[in-house]
Amino acid sequence: MQELEVAGQGSVRVSRKDNDVVVIEKDLTTEEMLLSMGPQHPSTHGVLKLECMTDGEVVTSAEPYLGYLHRCFEKHCEMVDYPGIVPYTDRMDYLAGMNNEWAYCIAVEKLLDIEIPRRVEFIRVIVSELNRIASHLVAIGTYAIDLGAFTPFLFCFRDREHILSLLEWASGSRMLYNYIWIGGLSFDVPADFPKRLKEFVDYFRPKAVELYRLLTENEIFVKRTKGIGIMPADVAINYGWSGPMLRGSGVQWDLRRNDPYSVYPELDFKVPVPDGKFSVVGDCLSRHLVRALEMEESLNIIEQCISKMPGSEGFDARAAVPKRVRPKAGEVYGRAENPRGELGFYIQSDGKSTKPLRCKARSSCFVNLSAMKDLSKGQLIPDLVAIIGSIDIVLGEVDR
């Protein structure tokens, strides 16, 4: 259907059938309405603003506007010494602080070329996988809210609370940890930590199944997400997508597997990719499904880490932590698999200063969000909400 200006008839709405123009409605002027969604809107997950042109409920175009949470992260980094940047990285993706710290430390450690104790690596894997589960729980919970289901959100937060208290026990804070330091950790984990961890894994497995049955298999939920916002694999790669978003499009790409770091090569875990039976590959449901299945894999990783982790006898978490971080001149790109995709830090050192010359963060959310304009074309407003939710953005990381 399209609108045409026909001489003498005003605006008419026509459709084409076998190249014949069929007039459907005469003297009809439809105006598009500019609808500003956000920055204060319940389902833009923070301060994202979408300027939508809408024709009734149909969104003809949506333009994301960013920067409401810009805190000059990269400029700050040039003013702070290397270890001082770690707490700043926490504040990027505040739902997965451990993973951010780790990605940054990987970059600096690559630049410094230092050996990390084995137990440190295992603890890092454990805390970041715990944080991955916590982050996915928030993603799934808020996604449920976006689609109008309130209860799964609170179930998710109830379970996330256990993870937060575990991480608080280890690091002393609930969200902004400053736990993973360059070359080590701020502290070793408490003595009973593996036992409590095991208890949590046993507690959470049935809860994850319950969540799956309550939300993922819900008829209405499937109806609202299946086939919505389909992103083909090639377009997703061209956009630079990563993490659950890319895997939702059917590409088996996980940095823990494809560019292994730390002790991940020793660990046995699957990289879940939708097979197209339950969902349409690349749609919102696939992305949700990947997150739901990844939690299970993270639990497996944690269990393996508990059994493989070396003991704490004679262990000093700060043994390899350099007294003064002053890397030799050069540049490095370190990356890690975050809950939201590939988080990379590009760091340039001039060899003289204890502060980086340049520190650039490659944010996964920012890159994933860049496809919003493409995905939102011709969607209904409720579907637009479903798509934003499935991208799972954290504006702290998008705007930095």
Add this chain to the structure above:
Amino acid sequence: MSVSAIPQISLPFLMGNSLNAWSDALAGLTISWFPLGLVIIAAIPLVFIALYALTYGVYGERKISAFMQDRLGPMEVGKWGILQTLADILKLLQKEDIVPASADKFLFVVGPGILFVGSFLAFAVLPFSPAFIGASLNVGLFYAIGIVAIEVVGILAAGWGSNNKWSLYGAVRSVAQIVSYEIPASIALLCGAMMAGTLDMQQINLHQSGPYGFAHFYLFQSPIAWLPFLIYFIASLAETNRAPFDIPEAESELVAGYFTEYTGMKFAVIFLAEYGSMFMVSAILAIVFLGGWNSPLPNLGALALYDWTSGPVWGAFWIISKGFFFIFVQMWLRWTLPRLRVDQLMYLCWKVLTPFAFIAFVLTAIWEIYVP
């Protein structure tokens, strides 16, 4: 049974009172020229709505949702937080009455009023008890279905008057939804009316009276009555904008829909109207299919449970309990299910519920004509 021959059932269980005894007596009560009784009759549903919305509606919903979600709910104000809603009302009373500068002031102010009046007027034909009904109309059910439609005007006035794009979306969605769902809802209720042979609310209840309690309810009187029962229940969720059909006020899409701009007591009035119509549709469901104020307990030989639990006061107890039960189911669904999309909602209405309502209508008609 044919429409013309409505058997007059005698009521031995009314403890000497005849039908509508209380409301008739009240209606006659005047002080010189002032019809005090009529004012009291009108005040009873109003007080009821206010009390029930305050206690069961708001506090109950918060507690029920809390239990479903592993939370405690309100706990601070009073023991178990029972005074929480009172505190909320006091807070709302103190709020500044804001009318947005760009709003259409008349529509903005009048919208919640129409909304509440539409919801409240339906209570006129609600038989609270065998002895009490606001207005014993012979077209009570028809009136109840019709008067609720006035709410649409209020919603549209509120949405348009707010001069807010989200409110407008909410209002348009709401109107489309309520008008659409009235069709399956009305046809489903018509099945009940056909079984009763009358539209008079008291008579519909009366036809479901009998010593076997629940066995006389229309839900169990015909093998297909569950179908209109289910259709009306689903449609009533949509008519009262409750989940999973709460798309007019979908907080994650439209912020708060047509009442986005409302604050203070106007907001409270909209809420009161919503809780009012929640009870109204639940009560209609109970009246048409589940015996209204009739006791569900059967007489078991010497154990005359039905006779013991029947009467004007018991009647009020039963109809309010049945209404509350369905409100509980509404809350249960709200805290369990995600929300449908607009087009899926319309699909459900026009392509599923309406055809099935017609089928139920025809089958009920056949049953009523050919099966004695």
